[in-house]
Amino acid sequence: RCVAESHQTKRDESVLGFVKEQRMMHPRIGTRKIKHLLAQNEIKIGRDRLFSLLKVNRLLVQNRRAYHRTTNSNHRFYCHPNRVKEGLIPERPEQLWVADITYLATRCGCTYLSLVTDAYSRKIVGYHISDDMKASTVKQAFLNALKERKNTDELVHHSDRGIQYC
Structure with a gap:
């Protein structure tokens, strides 16, 4: 169980690093586009997991x-x-x-x-x-x-x- 949680934490950190990097270049890039870019970079994460991860870390972009x-x-x-x-x-x-x-x-x-x-x-x-x-x-x-x-x-x-x- 600890190995799975450790793997999950590493993947979450890599996703968050990727998101922060993208947001430096495109501050208002949305979660759906980020999901697409993650898939292109062979980082696998589900849509709902990505949304909740960004929400917990306050990285969701508010609608204008x-x-x-x-x-x-x-x-x-x-x-x-x-x-x-x-x-x-x-x-x-x-x-x-x-x-x-x-x-x-x-x-x-x-x-x-x-x-x-x-x-x-x-x-x-x-x-x-x-x-x-x-x-x-x-x-x-x-x-x-x-x-x-x-x-x-x-x-x-x-x-x-x-x-x-x-």
Whole structure:
């Protein structure tokens, strides 16, 4: 039994040395890629054993959460009453449109997608893509939605009350 434990400890030390060496060159290299590199170097270790070994030694790479703030609700501009919070539930298409901006990661960097969605059908009725989050971007998405509008009944346009919408 001691021989097996000694062999296990030596293998763990060689794996940890290899991982530290790889992390010096590639600080964010993941465990799956490390497992692949270990196999190429004829160091055999199971996936679960590798994960638990790295976890015990605090060598797992934490995931980065991609987060880009797109809403600034603390501004001095007037906001209309929130009809959705007051209980407005759409009963037909083109009664309530909701608008939002989302961040898209591209090769060129930051890109923002402004969307106008029909709350009843959940269909995207207007959109606009831009490199900034200016009011002109959300206005263009809204105008694109209006061009496709079918009826002239009352319509409520709702947004997250960000500065671009005020």
